[in-house]
Amino acid sequence: MPDPADDAPSPTASPTATPRNRAMLPGIVALALGGFAIGTTEFAIMGLLPQAVAELDxxxxxxxxxxxxYALGVVVGAPLLAAGMARIDRRTSALWLMGLFVLGxxxxxxxxxxxxxxxxxxxxGLPHGAYFSAAALAAAHLAGPARRGQAIAWVMSGLSVANLLGVxxxxxLGQSQGWRWMFIVTGVFGIATMAAVAWLVPSVPAPRGASVRSELxxxxxxxxxxxxxVGTIGFAGMFALYTYIAPVFTEVGGMPPQLVPLLMGLYGVGxxxxxLAGGTLSDRSARRTLQWMLGVVAASLACFSxxxxxxxxxxxxxxxAAAAASALVPSLQVLLVDAAPQAPQLSGALNHSALNLANAMGxxxxxxxxxxxFTLQVPAGAGAALAGVGLVLSLALLRPPRP
Structure with missing residues (x-):
């Protein structure tokens, strides 16, 4: 039966003993570039929603x-593609999945x-979750078990940096040249990811004994x-607001439309x-990090409303709200992998199924x-209620680890 340790170097290994350790940082950055491409397409559409609905009538x-x-594509594709690729080298999986992303x-x-x-x-959306699962496992393998939360956070940070730069x-470009430029920009980032992963990420074989059956x-x-x-209901609160972020700020708040790109960048800063903070905190206690961040999301969304x-x-x-919602993502990933250590590929992919089911629900x-x-500012209040329900469920259902 595969063990998560198979996806990480031995703690006693010399830090310069293998090529994968020497290639750790460039490889993780290359994998995070895929998160950048995925984050750009996932979130840019929200800022361009007024232009999209106008053209599509x-x-x-x-x-x-x-x-x-898109979110439902992630929900469906994450478990199916992740389980189906259980025996495939993580680097190869990442390349194939990013290729499907570019075609879409x-x-x-x-x-x-x-x-x-x-x-x-x-x-x-189909390759989204499976890509992050393969990339996170490859990054954890490169970084070692003591820094797996930070390695996962670095890969996930591609989503965050996308909101700072890519989105x-x-x-x-969508506002000035046409909203479909989003697809061109994202496609270029996807192709760049494939080149970087092929060049910088070493082979990361699947664990011994890995199979579709073991993953299931x-x-x-x-x-x-x-x-x-807990993750689905709690995180849905953020998307109840973020889906309509552009019209809320322009139509309710009076923000000039030309400042929407700056707004998306500020959200990316958060x-x-x-x-990055969530990755460090998750190495201390993933459960407590998740619970605290759900509380902050609920309070922030209520204040926003x-x-x-x-x-x-x-x-x-x-x-x-942006910082707290992002901080809970690495902790949820760690909790899911720990809940099914014999199936790291599928359990890691289910993190993105949960988050994108939350996206669709929100x-x-x-x-x-x-x-x-109701007015456009009310969805944020509904989102605060969802995050509050997620917090209550986390306190009731997520048990502390046994000594």
């Missing part, structure tokens, strides 16, 4: 389904109508399902800080609130 709530379609964005660039765009977004770039044993772990439930009509004031709770809750006749 659909309503704003219907446009939110573009976000849900080529289809999105050429999609002629709303329904075709939905399909393209769904396909683009503002794609948003600015993760589904029998009650602790795994408890963590998924994500970078939160992700009350201050949304003053956009400069609302930036403060938005940044707090977008749906936000759309339901708007369609019910």
């Amino acid at each position: 659909v309503s704003l709530p219907a446009g939110g389904i573009l976000i849900s379609a 964005h080529g289809a999105g660039l050429l999609a002629p109508d709303f329904n075709t765009m939905l399909i393209a977004r769904f396909v683009s 503002p770039l794609a948003t600015w 044993t993760a589904l029998r772990s009650p602790a795994l399902w408890r963590a998924i439930l 994500m970078v800080v939160g992700t 009350l201050t949304a009509q003053w956009w400069m004031v609302a930036l403060v709770p938005l940044l707090a 977008a749906w809750v936000g759309a339901a609130v708007i369609q019910a006749g």
Whole structure:
């Protein structure tokens, strides 16, 4: 039966004994570049939602389904592709998955109508979770067991840096040249990732005895399902707001539309800080980190709902929510892998299934609130309630590790 230790170097090994240790930092950065590409496409669409619905001739709530379609692609693809690639070298898996990601964005660039765009977004989301699983396991292997939380955080930081650089770039190009430029930018980042991984990441074989059957044993772990439930409901609160972040700030808060790229960049600052801090805190206690961050998300979203009509004031709770929501991602990844150590590939991928199910749930809750006749600042309040429910569930369901 495979063990997570097979995905990490021996603690007693010399730090210069193998090529994989010498290539640790460049390899992890190359893997994080894939997270940068994925984060750009996942979040840039939210800043370009007004332009997308105008071209596709659909309503704003219907446009939110573009976000849900990508998220559902992640939910479906993460477990299927991760389990199917259980016996494949992590580096090879990352290359194939990023290739599928690039193809999906080529289809999105050429999609002629709303329904075709939905399909393209769904396909683009399929490799998302499995890529992060393979990349996180490869990074943990390179970094060693004592620094696995930090290594995972570095890979996840690609998502955060995307919000700092990639999303503002794609948003600015989308506003000035057409929103489909998002697909071009993201496709270029995806191709660059494939080149960097092929060049800088050494071979990372799958653990001995790994198989689809062994990976599927993760589904029998009650602790795994408890963590998924907590992560899905708690993280959905953030997406109830973030799905409609551009119209909330411009239509409710009065922000000039040309400042939306700057807004996305500021959100990225919060994500970078939160992700790196969350990795360090997760090495101390993943469970407590998750619980504290859910509390901060709930409080921040509630404050945002009350201050949304003053956009400069609302930036403060938005940044707090961004940092806290990002900090809980590495902790959830660690909890899931620990809940099913015999199936690291599948359990790691399920982290992204949970987060993107939260994405779809948050977008749906936000759309339901708007369609019910409430103003655009109310979805943030609904998001605060979801994060609060996630906190209560985490206190009830996530048990401390045995001595």
